[in-house]
Amino acid sequence: MQASNGSVVFDEAALVERARGGDDAAFAGLVEQYQRKIYRLARNITQNAEDAEDVLQDAFLKAYTNLGKFHGDSKFYTWIVRIAVNEALMKLRKRRGDKMVSLDEEIELGEESVTREIAVWDGNPEQTYSQEEMRKLLDDAIQSLKPTFRSVFQLRDVEELSTEETAEALELSVPAVKSRLLRARLQLRERLTKQFKRKGDDAFAFL
Amino acid sequence: MTLLLSCKQFLTELNAYLDEETSAEERSQLQSHINECPNCWVVVDTTQKTMRVYKGAEPQAVPQDVSERLMAALRRKMADKRGGC
Incomplete structure (x- = not known):
């Protein structure tokens, strides 16, 4: 098979x-x-x-x-x-154990709206990095997320479940899935951009 | 003249934009923001790429011993079921 x-x-x-x-x-x-x-x-x-x-x-x-x-x-x-x-x-x-993992805590897109890293990517990382290196980079990035963001991102963007299916699987409301997904995407974007940004753009990093 | 969104307002609507869950009117408002704001354009572009690399990543093979134990557990379960019939 x-x-x-x-x-x-x-x-x-x-x-x-x-x-x-x-x-x-x-x-x-x-x-x-x-x-x-x-x-x-x-x-x-x-x-x-x-x-x-x-x-x-x-x-x-x-x-x-x-x-x-x-x-x-x-x-x-x-x-x-x-x-x-x-x-x-x-x-x-x-x-x-006692540190109960709550997937339902309130999330706000606050001041640190996680878009500090504004730089374009250097070409296609899939072509620059080996499959093995890519996997490691993606795994490390996803593991840096809080469990609540990680689970939502995993189901929505990796397993490609719908918002409703994700909400049902995680016992979250639809708006809760949406707000977590936004945070998760932005945090991953931030991390991957650090890795994949065009190197010349570093010149502006101190501004 | 449509009022331009602030970057924060734009970010709040980012997912709706990326997942194409907006009305045509909202979409054109979001689109005008991107056209005017290079930073948000970069955020959209790199977020789309982030989603793409995750979707495109092939999962690693399950370690052989893990897979063998899974299949063994399954065979036991299947045998139990047949035995129980």
Whole structure:
């Protein structure tokens, strides 16, 4: 089931249908297809390899057990993402113990509206940096965000869930998702711009 | 003559602009701000690029041992289910 490179068409709906009919190989195909993304999501939210592995396993085992409850009104991928997010947030809360991770604190786009770094980027970073270097830079940047911003950005802009789906998965209101996403995007922009800005523009940095 | 937005007002609407969730009228107001304000133009451009690099990043392979343990756990679950039927 090597479909991730695009050479074989991956038909999610057909696999889900077969898996629901009791075809375990079809379910394994879904796991094969999505394990990378779910593992990345789990790592990015929990920030911990051990927790991420637990989340990965628990999410797919839960999906397998509850496949009968999946009605196909959303994509299987969206469904497994939601299960994984729930597992990841539980891990995060458990690990933080008393320092309860609240995703719902009030956010304001205040004075430090995180746009200090005004510089254009030097060409296409995807072409300048290797895939490995890029991944490291992007991971480091995302890990610098607060959990609340990180989770929202991860779901909206990495996993490409809608605002409503993100709100539902994180148990946040739609406006809360929107304000967190704005902060997350601006903070990441700030960090990446430090890395990718055209070097000549540094001349103005002291102004 | 439309009143130009302040940069702060523009930033508040940045996501709506980026995600194309504005009315045509709002969009043209935001667009006029970008046309007049090089700083906000840079912010829009670099934020779009930030979103693009994340969307385009391929997730790393799951470490082999992690993936093997996942598949083993799944096989156990599947065997349990068959056994239980």
